[in-house]
Amino acid sequence: MSSPQCAHPSSLSVDFEANLITTGRLLLDRKLAWGTSGNLSARTDADTMLVSASGTNMGELVAADLVPVRVSDGTWSGLRKPSKEVPLHIGIYQQRPDARVVLHSSPHYTTLIACSNETIPSQLFIETMYYLERVAWIDYAHPGSAELGAMVKAAARNAEVIMMRNHGVILFAESCGEAVMRLQTLEMACRMIVEAKAARITLGKIPNQIVREFLNSGRYKPCKPWHSVPAQ
Numbered sequence: 001m002s003s004p005q006c007a008h009p010s011s012l013s014v015d016f017e018a019n020l021i022t023t024g025r026l027l028l029d030r031k032l033a034w035g036t037s038g039n040l041s042a043r044t045d046a047d048t049m050l051v052s053a054s055g056t057n058m059g060e061l062v063a064a065d066l067v068p069v070r071v072s073d074g075t076w077s078g079l080r081k082p083s084k085e086v087p088l089h090i091g092i093y094q095q096r097p098d099a100r101v102v103l104h105s106s107p108h109y110t111t112l113i114a115c116s117n118e119t120i121p122s123q124l125f126i127e128t129m130y131y132l133e134r135v136a137w138i139d140y141a142h143p144g145s146a147e148l149g150a151m152v153k154a155a156a157r158n159a160e161v162i163m164m165r166n167h168g169v170i171l172f173a174e175s176c177g178e179a180v181m182r183l184q185t186l187e188m189a190c191r192m193i194v195e196a197k198a199a200r201i202t203l204g205k206i207p208n209q210i211v212r213e214f215l216n217s218g219r220y221k222p223c224k225p226w227h228s229v230p231a232q
């Protein structure tokens with residue numbers, strides 16, 4: 001890969017920047033992000049991602065807050081320093097060529113569940129079947145550490161949602177819209193789990209075979225390559 005890819009490719013990245021700025025605002029408006037917690041990125045070509053700068057508020061991003069970082073080695077260019085959690089984003093892009101957008105945040109109910117021993121079943125409702133099909137859990141490691149980056153990278157091999165204990169979530173998708181929908185679904189599912197417990201309601205689950213049929217049919221959204229893998 002030639003070095004100019006890591007220079008700020010302003011003419012090519014306008015759409016990426018606009019999409020990330022809009023996504024950051026959406027996350028704040030929908031209470032899926034708060035303060036300066038969390039960060040987001042998009043892959044702009046095979047070896048470049050744009051990631052939010054250190055200390056930025058997701059709801060107030062401007063183009064200058066989006067830093068080009070090389071996926072292969074984490075080097076970056078520009079005036080702003082990227083988020084210290086770059087290793088998480090790099091790990092996902094290195095592991096999954098299909099990842100185009102990565103969101104990391106700590107919404108209230110998701111983080112509550114991340115601090116508990118609860119599980120997040122995908123068999124609850126339509127959106128959980130599709131967006132939360134593969135959820136992985138990893139233990140706590142300090143933010144920005146190479147250890148956390150390595151754990152996220154390994155977990156991303158077979159999951160699109162990675163719950164980080166006592167921290168929050170990092171998830172990815174092929175577009176900003178799909179990534180936001182995945183995060184909204186996760187937060188809603190976590191809220192349901194918490195509220196059902198408080199109200200002593202037992203949540204019914206869709207049988208695994210029906211979930212599998214639903215995913216393989218592609219009736220709701222396009223079938224993903226891993227949907228044809230039989231249920232474990």
Ligand SMILES: [Zn+2]
Binds near residue numbers: 038104143168
């Ligand atoms: Zn974090």
